[in-house]
Amino acid sequence: MDCAVDNTLSEKVILVLGNNRLEANKNKLTASSLYFASLFSENFSDHRKNEYPINYEISISTLKDFVNWAEHTEDNQNDKINHYIVEPSLEKYTNKNDTDPLELLELSVVFMCEKLTNALTSIIILHWLYAEKIIEIWLMAEELGLEKLRDVALGACLDRFEELPLSSVAELSLENLMKLIGNINISSSPNWLKFIAKEGIRNYRSTADHDLSNHLYKSLLKIAELPSNSCSSAIKNRQNLVPCVVAQKIVNSTREKLPCVYWWRKKNFSELVDLKDIVDLMDNGKEVFGRQIIGRGFSIYVIGGEQGLGSGRFNKTIWRYCLLSKTWFSIAQLPCPRRHMAVKFIKNRLYLIGGVGHHRLKLSSVDVLDIHTGLWSKAAEIPEMFTEVPASCVVDGKIIYHKTNFYVFDPKINRWDTVKLITPDYFGPYHVESLMGSNNNTCCNDNNIYISAIDHDAKESTVLSRFSLDSIKNVRREKIHEWTKTIFRQIFTGSKLISFLYNDGEVTIEEGMLKNINTYKSIRTYTHPMKNIHETGFEQRLGCFNVIDPDTLHEQISFFDQVKYNRHKK
Known part of the structure; x- marks a missing residue:
């Protein structure tokens, strides 16, 4: 009986986040996270410790959600299924009026939990790509190196470009702005593109992005200078x-x-x-x-x-x-x-x-x-x-x-x-x-x-x-x-x-x-x-x-010589 009690206790660890202490199943953490699998392995001198500090700026509720997911996720899920199935422990994240999943997504990357990352990616794609949130998701996915989510969020930005909050667009760097308005797949009227380009020129005027020798800035200027009645004649390539x-x-x-x-x-x-x-x-x-x-x-x-x-x-x-x-x-x-x-x-x-x-x-x-x-x-x-x-x-x-x-x-x-x-x-x-x-x-x-x-x-x-x-x-x-x-x-x-x-x-x-x-x-x-x-x-x-064509998601427009174009229009 004593041995059984000792084995049960050895399966539990305490995760310490600030003044909060959270009990978790050691074996479940090991099975679901490469980070914890390494931390608990015999290669680390402190692998026998019972308490482990979490040195990341996250909320205790997010850490609790992570532990709850780790202890309830199924190990035998069929990886060949390529349709989205939400796990019960993550259902709260399917309601956009409830809990934001982005902090847990970031934690899944830190803790190297590919399964959780994939599950949250699917939830975000289906439930969270509304206009006010898309740019934030796109930039975060780019920063975390999540290519699938990055690409889907970029596609959503291009599809719903005219719905994106102007304040969010205005905060983009020149490089990221051109990934949108310079993309061949963008859905936007020419006049709105011109307006955004002119706003970008005004916003970058006192920044390092105001560089007339920069090819991105040159493209921004060309978009701003397109004739009002231009559809796409000045552009070499279009949506494929x-x-x-x-x-x-x-x-x-x-x-x-x-x-x-x-x-x-x-x-x-x-x-x-x-x-x-x-x-x-x-x-x-x-x-x-x-x-x-x-x-x-x-x-x-x-x-x-x-x-x-x-x-x-x-x-x-x-x-x-x-x-x-x-x-x-x-x-x-x-x-x-x-x-x-x-x-x-x-x-x-x-x-x-x-x-x-x-x-x-x-x-x-x-x-x-x-x-x-x-x-x-x-x-x-x-x-x-x-x-x-x-x-x-x-x-x-x-x-x-x-x-x-x-x-x-x-x-x-x-x-x-x-x-x-x-x-x-x-x-x-x-x-x-x-x-x-x-x-x-x-x-x-x-x-x-x-x-x-x-x-x-x-x-x-x-x-x-x-x-x-x-x-x-x-x-x-x-x-x-x-x-x-x-x-x-x-x-x-x-x-x-x-x-x-x-x-x-x-x-x-x-x-x-x-x-x-x-x-x-x-x-x-x-x-x-x-x-x-x-x-x-x-x-x-x-x-x-x-x-x-999904292979053209990141493809940028290129321009005919503007002088020749204007001469042709006359």
């Missing part, structure tokens, strides 16, 4: 978008179908991410119908679907895959379960449009999620319901979908309008496969809707046409190009039109461009063997979208 398409792949071991996102990147067609984690977690071994996948920025979103048609078992969780952290996060619950809906982003608002709900009822409702706040709202009901995912796109901040007519939604007035389209007889009957808007980011605003349609009479024919949104009455459809093959998925990526085809274990990608709004030119065709894609290829409308 990568086209993605979703298909079912065949899992070799079981021959089951698994949704997979593929991307066409650097002349290579390959898997970006499959939905295995989501399927294993949510689908209950059933085939899910009507699930939709969409991309925005550095993220991919998985939405809705029903586990077997008519079963009434819907996937209600919206999942986001972060390309920067390579982690899945559950971000919201559907207010109205649905499948086969159209899904579109307008800025930070995700629109879930129509589709099918419980009891196979067609839905006319439109739910809108603000991904920055997590709040849901309603938009005007659609004019025509549907049971299969319709072709849809976003042009000039408006949503367009096609059923028996083309319908346009303007969020500024919360209204759907029907386009009165005039289609010349020579088009013949057709089935609309893709609706597209050009995202070339040029000075001219291209508000054309581009239609990719398969000719009913000639199955091996795909016609590209367009109509303008300048008016919704008596709008004429203009033919642009015709392919002698069936193309199910197409998307504009920058100035290029990317076409995806699949046939007999081979993917074909055609890159082309519009020489003008009425003339298409094919640039080059590529083929890639992909034997594990299901025979339906890209026929199902599961998702076709652009994401930002």
Whole structure:
């Protein structure tokens, strides 16, 4: 009995922080922290001590939270899971109105607790990247050498730049300011960028950053001097978008179908991410119908679907895959379960449009999620319901979908309008496969809707046409190009039109461009063997979208010679 008591006592140590004494389990600390594992090892002369001072400026509550986590964390957690699961001892940190996790994050780095650092990183990414906090998190992650959190926070700063507190932006060093306003991926109006650049010049005037020979300061001056009507003509490089398409792949071991996102990147067609984690977690071994996948920025979103048609078992969780952290996060619950809906982003608002709900009822409702706040709202009901995912796109901040007519939604007035389209007889009957808007980011605003349609009479024919949104009455459809093959998925990526085809274990990608709004030119065709894609290829409308290339997160803009640019403008 005495021996048992002695062994129990030897497992306890006292951590001393100022006037506070905190009892902790020595073995648990050793297992969870490389710092304590070294401190308690026989290589240190004082490893037999029972009391250890904590010589860091932290609060006692943070130290208590650390000890509580160390004593309750599970050692057998599956490291292969790449979706975020919060540990019970850390749940208090998921509420942004409760305890700030940054001090505990810093302590996890000091105590070399990689598992705790990763857990807190996921919590911060999901719950703490609101506008008032992002810059602080970004700078702290940079200082602590936490690359994953640094990159995600930087991406959030770029995405929400116009929402960042001006006082926080004004306190940035020249180097850090240029990491934001000099980044090719920043979401900001030119006028706001110019204003911030001019404020920076004023703030740095009496500091060491005021150096006319510094290349960063030169870039700051060029941003401040860009013409007010400039969009991006004076800038050499822009946001690097990568086209993605979703298909079912065949899992070799079981021959089951698994949704997979593929991307066409650097002349290579390959898997970006499959939905295995989501399927294993949510689908209950059933085939899910009507699930939709969409991309925005550095993220991919998985939405809705029903586990077997008519079963009434819907996937209600919206999942986001972060390309920067390579982690899945559950971000919201559907207010109205649905499948086969159209899904579109307008800025930070995700629109879930129509589709099918419980009891196979067609839905006319439109739910809108603000991904920055997590709040849901309603938009005007659609004019025509549907049971299969319709072709849809976003042009000039408006949503367009096609059923028996083309319908346009303007969020500024919360209204759907029907386009009165005039289609010349020579088009013949057709089935609309893709609706597209050009995202070339040029000075001219291209508000054309581009239609990719398969000719009913000639199955091996795909016609590209367009109509303008300048008016919704008596709008004429203009033919642009015709392919002698069936193309199910197409998307504009920058100035290029990317076409995806699949046939007999081979993917074909055609890159082309519009020489003008009425003339298409094919640039080059590529083929890639992909034997594990299901025979339906890209026929199902599961998702076709652009994401930002994560490798370009830190890429900076460069400028044409400003003199040449100004001369050209004249």
